[in-house]
Amino acid sequence: MPLSCCDAKDIRIGKDTAFDGWLFNILIDNNILHDMNPQLIGAPEQMRFMVVLEEDQVYLPCEDSILCNILSGTPTSAPATAASAASVAALDAMYNRAWRVIVRLVRQSSVDRDDARRRLTLCKHRFRQAIATRTVIPSRVVKRMIALAFFRHGLNELWEDRRSASCGRQQEMLTATTMQQMLHAVDRSELFGDMLDIQKRLHFLELARKMYLSCMSRPWLDSLPSVIDIQKGFAEAEQVSKPLELFFGNAASMTVLFLVDADGGFVLDMYFVEALIRMGHRVIVAVKQGFHFFSPTLMDVEADPNLAAWRDKAYIVHDPALGKNALLRLLREHKLLIISDGTQERMNLCRVSVSFARAWKECDLVIAKGWRNAGIFLKTSHAFTRDVLCYWMDTKNKQYHVEARPRPSSVRKFSETDLNMQAEKIIRTMRQAREAGKSVMFYSCVIGSIPGQTATASKLVKAFVENLRKKSDNIFIINPAEHFIEGMDGDDLMFMWERVQRSGLIDIWRFQSVEDIEESFALLGRKVPPIWVGKDATYSTGCTKEMRIAIDVQEKNREMQIIGPAPRLFFRRSEYGVGKYYDATIKTR
Numbered sequence: 001m002p003l004s005c006c007d008a009k010d011i012r013i014g015k016d017t018a019f020d021g022w023l024f025n026i027l028i029d030n031n032i033l034h035d036m037n038p039q040l041i042g043a044p045e046q047m048r049f050m051v052v053l054e055e056d057q058v059y060l061p062c063e064d065s066i067l068c069n070i071l072s073g074t075p076t077s078a079p080a081t082a083a084s085a086a087s088v089a090a091l092d093a094m095y096n097r098a099w100r101v102i103v104r105l106v107r108q109s110s111v112d113r114d115d116a117r118r119r120l121t122l123c124k125h126r127f128r129q130a131i132a133t134r135t136v137i138p139s140r141v142v143k144r145m146i147a148l149a150f151f152r153h154g155l156n157e158l159w160e161d162r163r164s165a166s167c168g169r170q171q172e173m174l175t176a177t178t179m180q181q182m183l184h185a186v187d188r189s190e191l192f193g194d195m196l197d198i199q200k201r202l203h204f205l206e207l208a209r210k211m212y213l214s215c216m217s218r219p220w221l222d223s224l225p226s227v228i229d230i231q232k233g234f235a236e237a238e239q240v241s242k243p244l245e246l247f248f249g250n251a252a253s254m255t256v257l258f259l260v261d262a263d264g265g266f267v268l269d270m271y272f273v274e275a276l277i278r279m280g281h282r283v284i285v286a287v288k289q290g291f292h293f294f295s296p297t298l299m300d301v302e303a304d305p306n307l308a309a310w311r312d313k314a315y316i317v318h319d320p321a322l323g324k325n326a327l328l329r330l331l332r333e334h335k336l337l338i339i340s341d342g343t344q345e346r347m348n349l350c351r352v353s354v355s356f357a358r359a360w361k362e363c364d365l366v367i368a369k370g371w372r373n374a375g376i377f378l379k380t381s382h383a384f385t386r387d388v389l390c391y392w393m394d395t396k397n398k399q400y401h402v403e404a405r406p407r408p409s410s411v412r413k414f415s416e417t418d419l420n421m422q423a424e425k426i427i428r429t430m431r432q433a434r435e436a437g438k439s440v441m442f443y444s445c446v447i448g449s450i451p452g453q454t455a456t457a458s459k460l461v462k463a464f465v466e467n468l469r470k471k472s473d474n475i476f477i478i479n480p481a482e483h484f485i486e487g488m489d490g491d492d493l494m495f496m497w498e499r500v501q502r503s504g505l506i507d508i509w510r511f512q513s514v515e516d517i518e519e520s521f522a523l524l525g526r527k528v529p530p531i532w533v534g535k536d537a538t539y540s541t542g543c544t545k546e547m548r549i550a551i552d553v554q555e556k557n558r559e560m561q562i563i564g565p566a567p568r569l570f571f572r573r574s575e576y577g578v579g580k581y582y583d584a585t586i587k588t589r
Contacts, residue, residue, distance in 0.1 A: 007064060007381040008058075008059070008060060008064050008067050008380055008381050008382055009057065009380075009381040009382050009383070010381070011023070011057070011058055012056045012057065013056045013057075013058060014056050023058060025135065026060070026070060026135045027058070027060075029133065029135040029136050030060070030135070030136055030137055030140050031140075032060065032061070032348070032350040032351065034350075040351060041350055041351060042349070042350055042351065042352065042357060045489065045490070046354065046357045047059055047349065047350070048385070048489070049357045049358065049360055049361040049385065049489075050349050050352075050357060050360045050361070050384060050385055050386075051349060051382055051383070051384055051385065052382065052383040052384065052385055052407075052408060052410075052411060053382075059349065059350065059382055060137065060350075061137065061139075061346075061347065061348040061349055061350055061376060062137045062138075062139070062375075062376070062380070063375050063376070063379035063380055064379060064380050064381050065090070065379065066091070066094070066137060066138065068087060069087040069088070069090050069091040069094075069134075070091065070134060070135055070137070072087035072088060072091075088134065091134055091138075092134075094138040095131045095138055095141065097138070098138045098139075098141045098142045098145070099127060101142055102120075102123055102127070102142065102145045102146070102149065103120060105146065105149070106119045106120050106123070106149050109150070109158055119149045119150075120149075122148060122149065123145050123148055123149050126144070126145065126148050127141070127145060130144060130145075139345060139346040139348075139372075140345070140348075142345070142346075143344065143345035143346075146291070146344075159291055159293070159294075160299070160300065160303075160304075162294070163264060163266075163294055163296065163300055163304070164300070164304045164305075164306060166217065166221065166264050166265075166294060167264075167266060167267045167304055167306035167307060168306045169221045170217055170221065170265065170266075170267035170268050170306075171267050171306055173220065173221065173224065174213075174267065174268065174271060178227060178230070179230065182227065182230045182231065182234065183206075183209055183210070183213070183234075186202070186205065200249065203248060203279055204238075204241070204244060204245065204248070205238065206275050207241070207244055207248060207272070207275060207276070208234075208237045208238050208241035208244060209234045209237055209238075210268075210271055210272040210275050211237065211241065211244075211272055211391050211402070212233055212234060212236070212237035212241075212391075212400060213233075213268050213271070213272070214265050214268040214269045214271070214272050214369060215265070215369065215370075215391060215392060215393040215400065216233065216265075216268075216393065217263060217264050217265025217267075217268050217294075218263050218264070218265070218294075218395075219393070219395065233400070236400050237400060237402075240400055240401060240402050241391075241402045242402075243389060243402050243403060243404035244389075244402065246404055246406070247365050247387065247389060247404070248279070253280045253281055253282070254281050254282070254363075254364040254365055255281070255282045255283075255284065255331060255362060255363045255364050255365075256276055256281050256282070256283045256284070256363060256364065256365050256366075256367055257283075257284045257286060257359050257360055257363040257365070257366045257367070257386075258273055258283055258284065258285045258286065258367050258369075259286050259341075259347060259366065259367065259368040259369060259373055260285070260286065260287055260288070260295050260296055260369060260370075261294075261295065261369040261370030261372065261373065261392075262292055262293040262294055262295045262346070262370065262372060263293075263294055263370060264293075264294025264295065264296070265294075265369075266287075266296040266300070266307070267306065267307070267310075269285070269369065270285070270307075270310045273285060273336065274310075274313075277335045277336055282331055282334075282335050282336070282337075283335070283336050283337070284331075284336075284337045284338075284339060284359045284363060285314070285336070285337070285338045285339070286339055286340070286341040286356055286359065287300070287301060287338060287339070287340055287341070288340065288341060288343065288344055289340040289341065289342050289343055289344055289353075290344040291344055292343075292344050292345060292346075297340075298316070298318075298338070298339075298340045301314075301316060301338055302316065313336055314334070314336040314337065314338045315330060315333070315334040315336065315337050315338070316337075316338045317330065317337055317338065317339040317340075317355060319355060320340065320342055320353040320354060320355050321353065321354035321355060322339075322354065322355040322358055322359075323358075324358060324362075324491040324492075324494070324495050325495060325498075327355070327358050327359065327362055328362065328416050328495075331362065337359075339353075339355050339356060339359060340353060340355075340356070341353060341356045342354075342355070342356055346372050346376070347368070347372070347373055347376045347377075358491070360385070360386060361385070361386075361491070362416075363386055364386065364387070364413070365386065365387045365388075365389060366384070366386050366387065366388045366389070367388075367389045367390075367391075368388060368389070368390045368391075369390075369391060369392065370392050371392040371393075371394065373390060373392070374390040374391075374392050374401070374403070377390055377405060378390055378403055378405055383407065383408045383411075384405065384407060385407055385411050385413075386407055386413070387404065387405070387406050387407050388404070388405045388407075389402070389403075389404050389405075390402070390403050390404075390405070391403075412487045414485075414487070414488060414492045416495075419492060419495050419496045419499070420496075420499060422483075422485065422496055423496045423497075423499035423500050424499075426478065426483060426500050427499075427500055427503045427505065429476075430476065430478065430500075430503065430505040430506075431505060433476035434505055437474065438474050438475055438476045439474065439475050439476070439507040439508060440475075440476050440478070440505055440506050440507050440508070441475055441476065441477045441478065441506070441507065441508040441509070441510055442477075442478045442500075442501065442506045442508070442509050442510070443461070443465060443477060443478065443479055443480070443510050443512070444480075444509065444510070444511045444512065444537055444540075444542075444543045444546045444547075444550075444564075445457070445460075445461045445464075445480070445481075445511075445512035445516075445537060445540075445543070446512055446517075446535060446536070446537060446539060446540045446543065447461070447480065447481060447540075447542070448490070448542075449535075449539050449540035449541065449542065449543075450531060450532070450535070450539075453531065453532075456532075457481075458481045458484075459524060460517060460520035460521065460524070461479060461480075461481045461512070461520070462479065462481055462482070463520050463523040463524055464516055464519060464520040464523065465477055465479040465482075467519075467523055475508075478500070478506075480493075480497060490542070493542075494542060494545065497546070498549060501546065501549050501550070501553065502549065502553060504553070504556070504557055506553070506557075506560055507559070507560060507561070508560070508561045508563060509550045509553075509560060509561070509562050509563070510563040510564055511536075511537040511543060511546075511547065511550075511562070511563065511564030511565055512536055512537040512543070512564065513536050513537070513564050513565055514534060514535070514536045516536070517532060517535055517536065536564075536565055537564055537565060537570070538565050538569045538570045543570065544570045544571065547562075547567055547570045547571075548570075550562050551567060
């Protein structure tokens with residue numbers, strides 16, 4: 001891999017064995033390699049909910065420039081260059097900034113000088129070890145040092161009070177007469193056209209101003225703004241907020257995922273979110289699982305009295321691994337969900353919770369606040385599966401920014417409506433078969449339960465079903481392999497097929513047996529490979545979920561037959577992997 005390549009999307013595994021080893025070393029050093037920590041690090045399938053990734057691509061949660069600086073240390077026989085020396089210097093500067101953050105945090109949080117010295121000495125030793133190879137992302141260094149410095153004495157109590165006090169001041173600023181007057185002031189000369197044009201303009205002004213306001217929680221709380229400051233700020237916001245029109249320029253209702261920032265401002269964030277909801281959108285707000293400076297946490301939302309008004313309007317999700325059906329049900333029932341992203345650090349898509357990953361997958365737009373999020377989403381060459389809108393205040397240059405990053409045109413989102421329509425097409429064919437006097441059979445089979453064997457599994461089931469159709473008279477067989485749509489993942493398929501399976505139109509539900517698989521290989525003129533010997537539908541978590549559905553459906557439709565392995569043989573399985581076509585685990589005693 002040439003060192004001049006600084007585009008993360010161009011990094012591939014499998015082209016250079018020496019580079020592969022170095023890259024895996026970087027992933028391990030940053031604790032973002034799924035195979036080393038599968039309970040904490042998202043699987044590749046889960047990552048593809050959020051990041052556009054091919055099979056041989058790798059995602060690291062940092063800007064391309066940081067990754068380039070890290071890769072400049074890749075072992076090579078080439079002599080050091082001015083460019084590589086500059087990369088090392090740039091990375092060292094970021095590490096130095098990380099160290100200053102830790103020192104300041106420890107000194108502010110320590111009860112006495114000896115306590116601070118003890119913590120800093122520990123951090124100093126571990127910090128030197130962490131950066132010795134220059135392979136750790138600076139934000140990960142901060143996360144690691146915080147965990148070390150406060151492993152005996154947490155930061156929650158101290159910072160809960162600080163965040164709560166900040167929320168109280170935000171509420172005071174928000175309800176001040178001057179602020180309310182400025183927020184709702186309108187130049188009537190700008191209101192022209194019909195009612196829809198005027199409404200669109202008013203919506204734009206409201207969103208632009210409230211977005212800007214949520215970015216000013218730190219500077220305006222430290223020094224309350226004057227009328228002139230507010231006027232200038234709102235005028236600047238209106239000038240740079242044109243990207244809002246890309247997403248909110250029509251009346252279509254969307255699901256928005258909102259990401260908070262380490263600078264806080266949660267009351268002002270929720271004031272902006274409330275405007276989105278009033279305009280007809282559903283919003284999922286992702287807060288932090290634990291301490292990350294002024295970022296709100298799930299505990300803050302539940303305990304801070306300053307957030308009571310917002311808490312009463314939201315449904316707070318505690319489950320870190322929501323299923324697709326559960327999430328969609330909550331979105332139908334509630335306009336506002338609050339979830340945890342599962343982390344205590346700067347946005348790290350490698351370590352987010354299952355619920356967050358599914359929230360990302362089901363949303364139409366991600367709104368990310370703050371320069372830290374902007375770096376993650378705008379300064380990487382990786383593309384994301386959803387439109388991303390970032391807004392932040394550059395406090396150094398005192399400039400406000402709003403920037404959009406649309407998802408690639410090749411990325412297709414299967415909405416609940418899309419999946420229901422696809423299911424309805426299949427249900428119509430079943431109903432027509434019934435009306436023609438045919439019996440309807442659904443064939444549950446192993447498709448993706450054996451990693452790397454999906455293509456073979458599809459050939460097997462097609463051969464078997466075609467032969468079964470030849471042997472059977474007046475029967476209509478649903479073969480799931482014939483209804484696959486490119487781009488669907490395991491979550492989409494299970495959601496779509498459950499709608500079909502619960503239609504009440506199935507007469508015979510057949511589950512793939514060992515004998516079916518043996519016959520399928522014989523039809524293909526092949527012997528059964530070792531990896532397929534003894535396999536049947538009980539090996540598939542997808543089929544296990546379908547057996548549960550089949551039993552439930554049979555309770556309502558006693559005439560439906562269930563053919564195949566005995567139901568009791570299925571229930572050793574727990575849950576299929578997130579976004580996978582194959583299994584996550586087998587239950588053990």
